[in-house]
Amino acid sequence: MEDEKKFKTKTGYCHVLPDKIVLTRDGIIGNISQTVNGNGIFRILLIYSAISIFLLYKTYSSFIKGQNLFALFFVVIAFYLIYSIIKSINNSATPIIHRDKIKEAKFIKAIPRVTRSRFEILFEDEKGKIKKRIIMLPGSLNDGENETEKAVEIMKSKKIITL
CATH class of the missing domain: 4.10.860 (DNA Excision Repair, Uvrb; Chain A)
Structure with missing residues (x-):
C-alpha cells in the first residue's frame, strides 16, 4: 500500500488507492453515521x-x-x-468505489459558513446503474481549509479530478 494517499473527510478518511477509493468512518461522528446510514441511504x-x-x-x-x-x-x-x-434517490453511501467505474468526478468549493467543500463522484455500481457518491470534507472548525487543499491535491495527483 505504498501508493496510498489519505485525507480527512467529515466522518473519517478517504484512502485513494491505485484501483479504488475506500472511505472509512472514524471517531464518534463516523460511528453515528455508520449506525444511522449504514452503507445505504x-x-x-x-x-x-x-x-x-x-x-x-x-x-x-x-x-x-x-x-x-x-x-x-x-x-x-x-x-x-x-x-x-x-x-x-441516486445517491450512494458505498464505502468502496472502483476507479475504473468512475464516470465523472468534480470538486465543489464551500460557501464560507454556509456549506462544506465536497467531491461528487459519479460511478457505475455493481448493478450497472449510475450512482453519485458525495465525499464531504471537514468544516471550518476542523481545519477545513488545509484539509480541503490536501484533498484536492491528492485527487489531482491521482488524476481523479482535473481543475
Whole structure:
C-alpha cells in the first residue's frame, strides 16, 4: 500500500488507492453515521418520506381549521423534503468505489459558513446503474481549509479530478 494517499473527510478518511477509493468512518461522528446510514441511504430517505407525509397531513388539518399560515409553513417544508428525496434517490453511501467505474468526478468549493467543500463522484455500481457518491470534507472548525487543499491535491495527483 505504498501508493496510498489519505485525507480527512467529515466522518473519517478517504484512502485513494491505485484501483479504488475506500472511505472509512472514524471517531464518534463516523460511528453515528455508520449506525444511522449504514452503507445505504434507503433508511434516511424512508425517514424523510414519513416526515413529509406527516407534514402534508398537518398541512391539510391546519387548512381545514383555517390556520392558513401554519398550512403554508408545513407545505413548504414538506415539498422541500420531497424535493430532497427526489434529488437524492441516486445517491450512494458505498464505502468502496472502483476507479475504473468512475464516470465523472468534480470538486465543489464551500460557501464560507454556509456549506462544506465536497467531491461528487459519479460511478457505475455493481448493478450497472449510475450512482453519485458525495465525499464531504471537514468544516471550518476542523481545519477545513488545509484539509480541503490536501484533498484536492491528492485527487489531482491521482488524476481523479482535473481543475
